Amino acid sequence: MLAFIAGFLSLSIEVLGTQIAFSFYASSSEALAVSLCAFLTGLATASWLSHRYNETFLRTFEKLMVWTLFVLSTFVGIVLAHFDSLQLNLIRLSSSISGSHNFFNIGFGVLCFLYLFIPAVLIGILFPLANDKLSKLKISTGKVNLVDLIGAVAGTLLTGFVFIPYLGVSRSFALVSFVSLFVAFLISGQISRKYQVASFVLFLVLAPFAKSVYETKYVSVTNPSAEILYQEDSKFGKVTIVKNNIGMNENKELFINYRIMCRTSVRLAEDSLASLSFRKVEQPHMNVLNIGLGCGFTASTVLKSYADLSLDIAEINEKVAKGTATYFRKENNAVLEDPRVRLIIEDGYNVLKTSSKTYNRIFIDIEEPTIIQSSALFTEDGMRLAKQRLAKDGIFGLWSFDQKETAKIILNTMRKQWKYAAVYPIAESLVYFASDNELPDASEVTDLNRRKEIEDVPLDIIATVTNNPYPRYFDVNKVMHIPAGNVEPNEMKAAR
Template sequence: LEVVWFRFLLLFVKGSSLAFPVMLGVVLAGIALGGLAASLLMRLMPTAPRFAATLAFVAAVATVASYAYFPRVIEPFGLTSVTQPDAIVRISLPLMLPVSFVSGMFFPIVGVALRREFRSEIQTAGVLTLVNTIGEAIGSLAAGFVMLPLAGIERTVFTIAIVYGGIGALLMWRPVKGRPTAIGYAAGLASVIALAMFPFGELNDRLVSIPVERFAEGEPERRLIAVREGLTETIVFFQRMLLGKPVSDVMLTNSFSMSTTGYGVRRYQKLYVWWPVAVHPELKHALLIGYGVGNTAKALTDTASIESIDLVDLSRDILAMAPVVFPNEGDQPLLDPRMHVHIEDGRYFLQTSNQQFDLITGEPPPPGIAGVENLYSREYFQLMRDRLADGGLVTYWLPLADLSDVSTKAILRAFCDVFDDCSIWNGSGTNLMIVGSRGTHAVVSDRQFRAQWSTPAVAAEMKRLGVERPEQLGALFIGDASFVRALVDNAEPLTDDRPKLIEAPFSSPTAGSDLLASIADTGAARTRFQTSPLIARLWPSALLSSSVPYFDVQHVIDAHMYGSLLRQSLALEDVHRILTGSTVDMPVLWRLASNSDIQRVVSSATPDEQMNPLLQYHLAIRLLSERSYRQAADAFERATASPQVRDNAFVLYIYSLCMSGQRAKAQQTSREAFAASGVSSLPPLWIWMKETFGIDPSRR
């Protein structure tokens, strides 16, 4: 039963290396207390073995009751993920302690009853322990490998309750001592009633929604679309929605958001492929460790020049959910003939394979989940390097938001200990990319570097994810090995025998912000880019100088991606800088709280649906990004009818009027609105409008 309990609790508890011993401790404490209670009971009541059937029935009732009561147990925790030991104990006790306690009583009581069947206490204890151990082994295997994948958590709990009730019925039919007791019949009746009242549907109707709501908090619309209780995890998919239309898919495994098709995650996970394809002239064989929702796999299969792709993932069930994200078989990465799937551990595959790869990349789970530290250690990075062909590349995730400064530096030190030319690159905000290689390869030509932007399907996705021009790839640069080693200084590397470094606390209250300031300084990164030996080796000379201005674009992208973590300038000021100083579109959408996922909803809407003021707002943002200022002004004016975006839409309406040459109308409209508002002084945004366009709404 503990196998089922642990799987169930992982929907609410972060599966860290601390959580499992705490939960196991509750089970063992219940068994120990039950055994102690049974020994005391048998001293006071030598006929206690007569109640063995009663205990089995009570265990059945407790199994049902503890599961039925659990929603009340978890309710006080709201949408928070349970991580602290005391909180784990608080939700584990009501679920697991009652049945564990009864089971602890049942074992010695049955042992006393069996004593009369054997010649000695030693023989009795040996036989009982043997049977119990065999039962535990078979039960764990049956629950984990048969019942949970086939029947799911809820039906498995119900089945176990039936087994307890069946044992009670058997002991009533063949009592271990004396005649069946009246209390035994009453307990049997109670177990039948409990089984009849089992709360089927509780899991999907109420409990699965808790992790969904946690990760969809703040989203006005979301929809649960798929649940799969697999061999190693419970997988949940939900969709973020806009006006009833899907925007993106999110995959949860147990209580954790593992991946999403949202534009931010898609961006950095596809950069794991786009970056090496741009700089490696002969990238033919790729290895992907971890599938997620298929973002990186899709980038690989969209790259026609790659000849073979090996995918390694522990979970057959996650791969079986691929059609949720890719309902069209022609789009599914797993059905690409170049794809070779291996259901096994990534480290084991690296240790046992003799293949060589031009690219090794991966989508590891976030740090903090039990065992994930082994996917960030120096030994693991060494295994990756050993499987690289000469000149091969590794691209890997560095999730800054999930790490302290100590753990970040430990991972970087481990990576740079293995890869002499280690470097660090922007992805999406705190989701950074680290890169290393095994030796050198030929420098790509300017034409080869730009080839992806000439491939329609790839170029369209690059545009959607804000990598609209080849020059922007260089502007993702943060620093090469000299920068990373200076950043790391004398930090200890994360190794297999020092796994706790990945959970190390911050070294000081300001250490996190200091580290972020070093990494997010695009001005300093631009200087490092221009002087980096790594860039001189990898980048075509024609792109070296042309990439430099795009660090200003990257600065605006960072302002969006990092959000409140960085000191912000006015969003409209950033937008104006992009519109007047570059030809790119996507940063405009991002700084104004739109994106390509939302724009897909706008484009797919019918003409009548598009007249919705909220869709008009997002349509206007797209028109603005395309420099269609007059049309944008018309759409922003219609969008002011939406209470959700009225204030922003009005400001952008005035801005679009100015950009379309209608400053007189902008002045009059803003003055009328300012007079009606009763505000006495200009907010910073309007001061900027006055300085930039001469628009002064306070002027009479």
């Protein structure tokens, strides 16, 4: 049982820790490198400790098992299950420090390392000791190794395909914590009654922490007093819809963890993305693809801008679709109930890759390029796929946060595929259009001064979202793979 649970817990925590890294690192290779390094370093440390203190550990093996599981349950239940609070505090701290992009990157790297290193040490120390104990009893360790691997496979599959999709990361950590504590309780029954009592006391201590994870809990971003309308965990983070009085009465906002996706008080850019591209249209019927439902503003404006069309909406997060369908129904004119709409719960990149349909308009209205689940759409490959799905006279539109340091990179990646491409600062965001034909005229809603700033910005700098109290920092050249020497737009290589 211990071999199975050791394999189960270790790989379950590994998958969960890697999922946390994926939400911050722009490259999957970086996220995997940090996760595997932490996990393997923890196992190596555990092996060294079990070798260094072998005789001492073996004399108290049963008690060591129980105490190790106690510590593991406590660490996972109190620290890992509340990882979002730790990271939010790190972001708040880094935003107040000069040169904080370095502080944030180092701080988050250390957090990710510890998330996996400490559990790997705790779990890893038991397995070699179990093998040593069996060897002393002249019992084959092959069965133990087999059972451990079966537990590891079970932990990997259940966490990736069941726990995270249905419980979310925080609740999955809470579940792992109590599984570990339950095993400690079973083992302690073979040692003494006081260890069973200790297991029960620890359960009472951890219960309030688990309760706080399972209850609705809003990570305050703009207004701590905002009314929570909807909140559910998803494998992409905690989806929250709130109502507050920022900017307008009964303003509604959609968050994933602490990142704001959209708000009703600022929707001009999303509306313009759709409405501008339907001017001077004379076709009898149009097929439109909208990647990223969000609050439904872009999709709603698409439906209002042209009557004879079919609209496919690709949304990767079903919890976003669920919340938007109910709580933004008035603001988006019940877009998901329109008979012209087909909702596809799928990664937009995969829709572009697998679809055989030709679209007259393709809109990408999603998170910034540094979020791993959306970054592929901003690369040369993603835009090549969009070009393949787009009709010859079609228009490609893209919405993004106002990050002028990355705007030129995105713009030139678009120019790699289309004859014409332009960026328009609108409200607090950026709207891009690309086509092999005439581009929409957005001059009346464009901030021309900000557009000039984008055209003049150099590429050899660190991008900082300075107007956001909870910024994300990233190295533009590193993320998008642009050589620092390529300064002029016509010399830049597209992002790969």
